[in-house]
Amino acid sequence: MKFHDYPVTQDYRISRKVLGVGINGKVVECENRVTNEKFALKVLRDTEKARREVELHALASCHPHIVEVKAVYKNAYNNVDCLLVVMENMKGGELFNRIQERGQKAFTEREAAGIVYEICSAVQHLHRMSIAHRDLKPENLLYATTSNDSPLKLTDFGFAKKTDESEPSGLQTACFTPYYCAPEVLGSEKYDKSCDCWSIGVIMYILLCGYPPFYSQHGQPMSPGMKSKIKSGEYSFPTPEWDCVSEAAKDLIRKMLTINPSERYNIEQTMAHKWICHYKKVPNTPLCTSSVLVDQKEQWSEMQDEMEKTLASMRVGTDNIQIKNLTDSNNKLLAKRRQKKDEDEIIEEDE
Ligand code: ADP
Numbered sequence: 001m002k003f004h005d006y007p008v009t010q011d012y013r014i015s016r017k018v019l020g021v022g023i024n025g026k027v028v029e030c031e032n033r034v035t036n037e038k039f040a041l042k043v044l045r046d047t048e049k050a051r052r053e054v055e056l057h058a059l060a061s062c063h064p065h066i067v068e069v070k071a072v073y074k075n076a077y078n079n080v081d082c083l084l085v086v087m088e089n090m091k092g093g094e095l096f097n098r099i100q101e102r103g104q105k106a107f108t109e110r111e112a113a114g115i116v117y118e119i120c121s122a123v124q125h126l127h128r129m130s131i132a133h134r135d136l137k138p139e140n141l142l143y144a145t146t147s148n149d150s151p152l153k154l155t156d157f158g159f160a161k162k163t164d165e166s167e168p169s170g171l172q173t174a175c176f177t178p179y180y181c182a183p184e185v186l187g188s189e190k191y192d193k194s195c196d197c198w199s200i201g202v203i204m205y206i207l208l209c210g211y212p213p214f215y216s217q218h219g220q221p222m223s224p225g226m227k228s229k230i231k232s233g234e235y236s237f238p239t240p241e242w243d244c245v246s247e248a249a250k251d252l253i254r255k256m257l258t259i260n261p262s263e264r265y266n267i268e269q270t271m272a273h274k275w276i277c278h279y280k281k282v283p284n285t286p287l288c289t290s291s292v293l294v295d296q297k298e299q300w301s302e303m304q305d306e307m308e309k310t311l312a313s314m315r316v317g318t319d320n321i322q323i324k325n326l327t328d329s330n331n332k333l334l335a336k337r338r339q340k341k342d343e344d345e346i347i348e349e350d351e
Contacts, residue, residue: 001054001055001058001059001069001072003072003073003074003083004071004072004073004074005073005074005075006073007073007075008030008041008073008075008084008086010033011032011033011034011071012030012031012032012033012039012041012086013030013031013033014028014030014041015028015029015030015031016028017029019040019089022156022158023158024042024044024045024050024158025042025043025044025045026042026043027040027041027042027043028040028041028043029041029089030086038089039070039086039087039088039089040086040087040088040089040090041084041085041086041087042084042085042087043082043083043084043085044082044083044084044085045080045081045082045083046074046081046082046083049158050083051083052160052161053157053158053160054069054072054083054085054157056131056157056160056161056162057069057085057155057157057160058072059129059131060125060126060129060131060157060160063121063122063125064121064151064153065118065119065121065122065125065151065152065153065154066122066125066126066153066154066155067087067088067090067142067153067154067155068087068088069085069086069087070086070087070088071086072084072085072086073086087155088144090142090143090144090153090155091143091144091145091146092142092143092144092145092146092147092150093142093143093146094138094139094141094142094143095115095138095141095142095143095152095203096138096206096293096300098143099207099289099290099293100290100293100294100297102290103290106286106287106290107286107287107289107290108284108285108286108287109208109245109246109249109282109283109284109285109287110279110280110282110283110284110285112204112207112208112249112282112287112289113249113275113276113279113280113282114279114280115152115207116200116203116204116207116275116276116279117276117279118151118152119136119141119152119154119200119203120200120267120270120271120276121271122153122154123136123154123196123197123200123267124267124268124271126160126196127193127196127266127267130162130163130164130189131160131161131162131163132160132161132163132189132192132193132195132196133154133157133159133160133196134159134160134161134192134195134196134311134314134315135156135157135158135159135160135311136154136195136196136199136200136203136311137199137203137304137307137308137311138203138206138304138307139304140154140155140156141153141154141155141203142155159311159315161192163188163189163192163193164189190261190262190266191261193266193267194261194262194264194266195261195311195314195315196267197256197264197265197266197267197270198256198257198261198264198314199307199311200256200270201213201252201253201255201256201257202214202257202307204249204252204253204256205235205253205257206289206303207289208241208242208245208249208253208287208289209238209241209242209245209287209288209289209292210241210287210288210289210290210291210292210293210295210296211241211292211296211303212303212306212307213235213253213257214234214235214306214310232259233257233258233259235257237250240288241287241288241292244285244286244287245285245287246275246282246283246285248273248274248275248282249275249282251273251275252265252270252273252275252276255269255270255273256270
């Protein structure tokens with residue numbers, strides 16, 4: 001995709017309305033000057049990492065379940081080079097907010113299968129293009145509109161990686177993460193993609209019951225016990241939430257949450273599993289998900305932190321640059337989180 005080098009304001013009116021705040025900055029609303037159509041604008045500092053994000057997102061964006069990139073501008077503000085990414089405006093909000101807001105109308109296993117199918121088809125598209133997303137988590141799954149039949153789309157390619165580009169030898173260091181199958185054993189291409197399949201397994205689990213598979217005691221921050229549970233892949237399907245869930249769903253979760261990435265289902269195997277390929281025939285059993293999500297509202301941000309940390313630890317070992325200690329960072333969001341959680345490190349070494 002060609003980056004325009006004239007000001008974005010020539011084509012779009014930029015609004016003050018903030019659509020969301022992420023680790024890398026704000027996403028605001030903007031409006032096309034000709035059509036008056038509304039879009040989302042993500043502003044990034046022009047760094048090598050940001051270029052990779054924008055290029056991979058644009059490359060992958062022609063898919064019904066990936067947020068579309070409309071245009072990219074390279075403009076300078078106060079002598080700082082920025083990339084401005086104009087994307088389709090996802091008016092329907094985040095996946096789990098919508099399920100939480102359903103009220104009395106129960107969310108069913110068939111609906112969950114339809115959602116997992118949409119996520120899988122986006123990931124299959126990426127993996128076939130040799131792109132691993134590596135940051136597949138609930139807040140990166142957005143609905144295009146507020147209508148019931150709105151498509152769900154994947155966004156935020158901040159950690160995406162091209163998996164068919166060979167890295168200079170010697171830089172693929174041993175992986176000392178919970179996912180101890182070292183990338184050099186499995187091949188870093190498969191390793192990076194396997195993170196996405198683990199994420200789909202976690203999201204599928206939450207969709208079916210409303211809480212994550214690896215979870216500390218209600219409301220407690222990640223405890224040493226929880227960390228060891230993630231490392232050993234220990235989870236269960238507790239009563240009563242899981243009693244009516246089909247055996248096929250549990251079978252697929254077991255295959256996606258397999259601790260050893262070389263044995264974990266890849267995206268093609270997942271797409272061929274009967275719970276996904278026959279998603280329209282999955283039983284219409286009502287689930288506890290909506291009410292559990294409402295009850296556990298307070299714990300949601302803890303869950304997000306936990307998933308973020310686990311994904312970060314999975315990425316360590318295949319990235320050349322390994323940031324382990326962020327205590328010196330000036331990032332405001334990190335400072336806030338640090339204060340809140342009394343945590344020293346975002347990405348921790350395996351203890
Ligand atoms: P970061 O990479 O900085 O974490 P994200 O791309 O995840 O940023 O965007 C941050 C937030 O902005 C998202 O969680 C979401 O709420 C909102 N957002 C991102 N993209 C869009 C979009 N296309 N339409 C509407 N809101 C968006």
